[in-house]
Amino acid sequence: MESLLFFPQPLPDESLYSLAVRYHRLAANNSYRLTSQELFGTYSRTCGSILPCCLGALSQRLEEVYSVEELIERFTLLPLYRPFVNDAVYSAACIAMTGSYGTGLKMSLGITASRFLKHTSFRYCDSCVREDTLNYGAAYWHRIHQAIGTCICPHHREGLLAMTFPDGADWRRMLLPSEERGTPVMESLDGAAAAAVAEMQLWGLEHPRDVQVLLKGNFLRCRLDKMRFVKSGRLRERMLRAFLAPRLLCSARAAEFEEIAHSSDWVLRVLRPRGVVQPFKFYFLCWLLGLSLEQLKLFRPKATLYIGDRTGGHDAVKAAKEVCIEAHRSAFSSSGNLKCHEKPGYMWLYRHDREWLAQYVAAHPFVRLREASIDWKGRDSALAQELLIAKNKLLSAEGKPKKLTRAALCRLIANDHCFLKVPHHFPLSIALVDESLESIHDHQVRKIRWAVQRYALDERSAMSVVYRFAGIRVSQVPEIELQTLLLLWSAA
Template structure:
């Protein structure tokens, strides 16, 4: 196997694709195909990926100056994803990147299913370009800039630019950042939020072991507990939804966040994943939604099992908390409106760090379950009966075409209608009264005919079809004699009153 006699010296946080571009320019190769065969021994279609393959062949061509593990850890984004993988998936990913076949790698890591790939682009920071030329003599592609959800440079706080390759080409043009026109990947609003996320992702990329400790220690569950979103080991969904909804509206405007800010339900999949790989962006974005910044991630020490309500035996590290923090925790705990002490925010923290004060507080504020008075069903039955009579009169004297007195129409106009329907044995008077008040089809049509005769001044010789049409009757439940009687009575009333 041919050895490489000229390979660029890596710059800080440089991606493998950037090294390939610099090698391509250094040797003045005429095509990416030639560069790929020199570096990897094959025509690799993953060199421009955040998870490139063929690294085993590259390591051998470099005379083991860099092992496969070093190439992966220093020049790819796998360290950003690895804390969220189990050992099996992690080993499989590294084996795939060492070999020459990366088919299904992004799918196995959940990247394809996340929907983030369609928003991917080669990104750069204009400030970084200027400083790289000044200090390194050349610009290069920074690894963290290519991470999903990184819209702000974590070093300079500037909005990144997405590269558009000329003439519809792709990364095989082997270009440096800013050699072609780029456009901002997000609007100016929400820059602080996007900046915090970029800083957290950079820290996660550089400290995968610390991120693993966050996941093993259930950082998100501890955070939910501190903010009062847990009750008896379960998430208080409605309370959490009410808190997250306005926060999502203030989320960054980058394209990747369109997959997240339209709903909050993905949060549950991050808090308690079920055999799925959590995407780093979702984890850090949820940290921001829960008002946890980079300092919270760095200072987290898993010390308690929040499911059982007590600190885990032997979990106390012996590091005393500062007096100012203890006083702030006490104040937040005391001012909480929750009646039960173990549901107040910070209960577990105080249990670990200030148990004596917590014990005294709980003793002085015992939870007493209040017994509600028994319901006077007889009085409620009488009140409901009166309301039913009022509702019946409202229906009968409603202006316009007569409405039928039905069970549903009555229930819509009275209080405790649900109790009445579910517990009819508690309302014997009302049940009997309603049975008597319900109107039959015949009685309802008689009222409709009388209304139509009065409303439209129908003469005594009107055809039945005319009466039925004005009354809105399709299937008749009244007899011809009843209709003629109503017409006759209406005529006598008009003669008596002197109406035409």
């Protein structure tokens, strides 16, 4: 893989497409295909998207001057969606943008279902173009201008223009703002809502963690409560709809706003989300409820104090539970390289947060640390010595001979029978045990010998007497062998 010889210095809030266009110009390439090949190593169909893919290849070609995470955070609009999706969806989106296969990415973020895509365009602000040309020598595409629902420049409060690529071409023409004809995104500029939404979206894009705090702290529910749209813990829907209707109608004369201004049904879906809430809808609702950017910035959650309603499963309980979940997740994820069920809070997470637990465990497999080197050979040798001593002890024990069994041997060694569980580590000891085990015949022979010595028996003694003294009920020693042994031992 070839590294890039150069790459444009990113400008404030510049989109990845804008960087690609400026690279294209600097390289004097004559086609997007060539530029894409150089930047991404493939023909990327998403370079002009707000959520471009192939960022892994680009990061490598930049010799990781920018990691994939930095590319995503600095040059794409994914951070705008970050607070509104869970970790799993966000990780999946990052993975999709790292690779070259982005199918389903916008669907997973709810953008496809939102019906806003048909209103998207390449937008720019005339004042930004002038200032950028003056300050940086070139105009460039600003990220925030491309966000769904941004119709006014948050810096200049001027209506954005949508550029039309000539001859029916699309972004592959690699143009910069105002190089072709632009048409106003809004019909009139009396859009306080559009300005407020644009400012909030810019702040949200740059401060996704602060927006997460808003969402976790039930920011909108607190506002509704304050506006008395919550009574006895329940949302007063009819009142809220009556309040919203006129504000919706006079919000802004732009396509995205008109897409949702005809009804307030979506407001309830933002308040009781089942899927991904579109950032634009969230910020627009903030404006509808009379909130300003400053109020968003100043919000401090009082999660555990807020009295929730019945519909949402009690917001206070929910908020407290979220805090609790966070604490357990944090304790679990920061407990080092332990097996998952040994980490603190495993059982709690298993009961209350199993989905997250499964994802975390799958993403962080237990890595078995290399065991300290154990001198198995030395242990085997020492154990064999012990077994030998045990064997001799059993053979020389006082009284009637006890049978040499595995259990009898093990009882006399320090580690009992544990070594039998890992026989492959103790080959010598296992072999010694196997050869030491005594058959019934051999044991009876030993007992007969003991009886001969103990009771001065000889070949004249009756066999039944010998067996009785030796403690043998069913003999395994043939009569002829017994006679021979008695003859031999009494002579000795």
